[in-house]
Amino acid sequence: EVQVLESGGGLVQPGGSLRLSCAASGFSFSNYAMSWVRQAPGKGLEWVSGIDGSAINEYYADSVKGRFTISRDNSKNTLYLQMNSLRADDTGLYYCGRAIFGVVTCDYWGQGTLVTVSS
C-alpha cells in the first residue's frame, strides 16, 4: 500500500527555521518525483516545491525561492523541506505528494503537517 507521512511541523517564530520530512512506503521511491503543497487556514492550495526522482532538478514557487530547500534521501525513502526565514504567511498545512507524471501531478498525499509562524 502506497503511503506518505509528513512530520516536523510546529510553532516557530518569524525568521526561524523548520525542517519537514515526508516518509514514503509501498512504492519504489527513487522512481517518482515528489512535491510539497501547502494550504493556509481557510485558503486554497498552493504548490510550494518539487524534485525529480534522482534529485537532479529542484523547483520552487516564487514565494519560497531562496528561503526553502527541497531534498530527498532515496536510501531512506524520505523527502525533506528545509524552511528558513519563515514568515507569518508561511503558516499552513503542508502536504507531500507522489507525482505520477512530471513533478506536480500527484496521486497520493499524506494528511499534512501543520506549520504555524507566530511570535
Added chain:
Amino acid sequence: DIQMTQSPSSLSASVGDRVTITCRASQSIANYLNWYQQRPGKPPRLLIYPASSLHSGVPSRFSGSGFGTDFTLTISGLQPEDFATYYCLQSYSAPWAFGPGTTVEMK
C-alpha cells in the same frame, strides 16, 4: 509565470444536478491541466489528468475537457459525496500553479 483562474468561486446545487466548473490559464498550457477534489479536512484527490482523462477509480460522472487556455470540469449527476472544493492545476511549466478553487455547496 502562468496564472490560473476559476469560475465560479462557489455554486449551490442539488443532488442529481449537472455542474460545470471553468478554469482558464493566462497562456496556452496545451492539455497539461489537472483537476483535484478536496473535501474538508482531507488532502487533495486527483480526478482528471491530462485535461480529459479520468484518474483510476474516479467515477465516470466526472469529465473534463479543453485545450490551450480554457478547460471545464463537469459532474453529471451530483452525488452527496461530491460537495467539496475543486481545484485546477497547470502542470505545463514551473512554477506550477493551482487555480483559486470552486466550492460546490448543497442548495
